[in-house]
Amino acid sequence: MAERRRTETTEADPDFLQFNDLCCESVGGKVVFATDEWFAPASNLLKRESPQFIASAFTEFGKWMDGWETRRKRIPGHDWCIIQLGVPGRIFGFDVDTSFFTGNHSPHVSIQAGCLGPLSTFTPGEDRTGMAATEGQMAAVAKLGSEAWPELVGVSQLRPGYSDCCHNYFKVNFNGRVTHLRLNMYPDGGIARLRVYGVGLRDWSSVPTNQQVDLVALTNGGVCLGYSDGHFGHPRNMIGIGQAANMADGWETARRLDRPKELKTDHQGILQVPGWEWAVFRLGHPGIISSIEVDTNHFKGNFPDSCRIEACLLSPEEESQCITTRWNSGKWKLLLPPQKLRSHRRHCYATSDLILDQPVSHVRFIIAPDGGVSRLRLWGRPTSAAPANQRNPLSKL
Numbered sequence: 329m330a331e332r333r334r335t336e337t338t339e340a341d342p343d344f345l346q347f348n349d350l351c352c353e354s355v356g357g358k359v360v361f362a363t364d365e366w367f368a369p370a371s372n373l374l375k376r377e378s379p380q381f382i383a384s385a386f387t388e389f390g391k392w393m394d395g396w397e398t399r400r401k402r403i404p405g406h407d408w409c410i411i412q413l414g415v416p417g418r419i420f421g422f423d424v425d426t427s428f429f430t431g432n433h434s435p436h437v438s439i440q441a442g443c444l445g446p447l448s449t450f451t452p453g454e455d456r457t458g459m460a461a462t463e464g465q466m467a468a469v470a471k472l473g474s475e476a477w478p479e480l481v482g483v484s485q486l487r488p489g490y491s492d493c494c495h496n497y498f499k500v501n502f503n504g505r506v507t508h509l510r511l512n513m514y515p516d517g518g519i520a521r522l523r524v525y526g527v528g529l530r531d532w533s534s535v536p537t538n539q540q541v542d543l544v545a546l547t548n549g550g551v552c553l554g555y556s557d558g559h560f561g562h563p564r565n566m567i568g569i570g571q572a573a574n575m576a577d578g579w580e581t582a583r584r585l586d587r588p589k590e591l592k593t594d595h596q597g598i599l600q601v602p603g604w605e606w607a608v609f610r611l612g613h614p615g616i617i618s619s620i621e622v623d624t625n626h627f628k629g630n631f632p633d634s635c636r637i638e639a640c641l642l643s644p645e646e647e648s649q650c651i652t653t654r655w656n657s658g659k660w661k662l663l664l665p666p667q668k669l670r671s672h673r674r675h676c677y678a679t680s681d682l683i684l685d686q687p688v689s690h691v692r693f694i695i696a697p698d699g700g701v702s703r704l705r706l707w708g709r710p711t712s713a714a715p716a717n718q719r720n721p722l723s724k725l
């Protein structure tokens with residue numbers, strides 16, 4: 329039986345793991361080229377789910393592996409692939425996860441970054457019968473000049489995919505906007521997943537100031553900067569693309585242990601409980617929020633009883649202070665008063681439900697007492713207030 333994995337990070341984990349995965353297939357990331365995909369396709373690198381191992385699974389090419397695995401190279405060179413990020417942005421770190429690749433993991437890796445327009449795919453795809461990508465595909469991809477892209481991770485050793493050492497974390501210090509990555513493995517081998525942690529960077533100059541946009545969306549540069557509990561699902565899932573696929577694609581907390589033995593409600597039917605859970609987001613751009621959507625899709629026996637939303641406008645310096653004080657800022661103002669929530673349902677709040685019409689840059693989403701929410705949408709129009717913070721706000725340095 330599969331082991332239940334802990335979704336929360338620990339103190340020892342790098343801070344960048346809190347950011348969004350910009351290359352996951354669920355946000356539109358795709359592999360556009362790979363030199364070789366003999367044992368397993370490079371698209372597996374971008375799967376959302378954790379890697380699996382099925383001891384009895386074999387294909388006509390060899391052992392079935394849940395990752396990208398090339399053949400043992402018998403010609404000069406090394407294997408590499410080009411990945412198009414689903415959300416272009418700034419990258420703060422990588423996890424090169426070698427789970428289950430033991431004896432066939434790639435011994436070394438490097439990662440380069442490019443900034444270009446969308447590409448169509450050059451991959452060998454299902455054709456794994458050649459020794460490598462065809463000459464035509466190699467010639468087409470050579471025009472990208474990817475071998476000269478800036479290096480975000482220099483040639484580095486990878487640990488094999490045993491459960492206690494399969495995560496190979498690399499911190500990145502690079503200010504540019506990235507659209508594509510070149511992942512090099514030396515000389516060949518297997519990697520289970522590539523996670524690219526960062527914050528989306530949208531070109532706001534092309535967005536008219538009267539246009540309503542979801543200011544917290546991952547695609548628009550929204551990012552979760554703190555939360556009280558993410559036992560079953562990280563709050564950043566709420567700002568993902570489209571509807572949530574299942575409960576794992578939403579924010580879900582553990583059951584709070586301080587719930588009274590006997591529950592009581594107030595005159596609005598809202599439970600009177602001592603505790604709540606919270607998640608703070610920085611918007612992709614400061615703006616005035618005019619409508620809100622809170623979706624409890626998939627959360628049927630575990631939706632929160634109620635929610636409320638606070639908001640404020642913070643400078644980068646104030647943001648840093650808030651992070652060190654766990655967001656106990658005196659600046660929070662109520663945006664959406666407490667609302668009773670319902671099971672597996674989209675709740676839409678119009679301008680008349682909101683009690684703040686000032687520009688804001690950060691929101692605190694509060695649920696009581698606990699439970700799960702699949703999506704949070706904050707529709708509004710961007711204002712000319714200060715641009716979003718560009719450095720890593722969670723950096724411990």
Ligand SMILES: NC(=O)NC(NC(N)=O)C(=O)[O-]
Pocket residue numbers: 367389390391392393397400431432
């Ligand atoms: N037993 C293996 O995993 N062998 C090979 N890999 C696969 N996937 O079959 C290899 O040689 O790297």
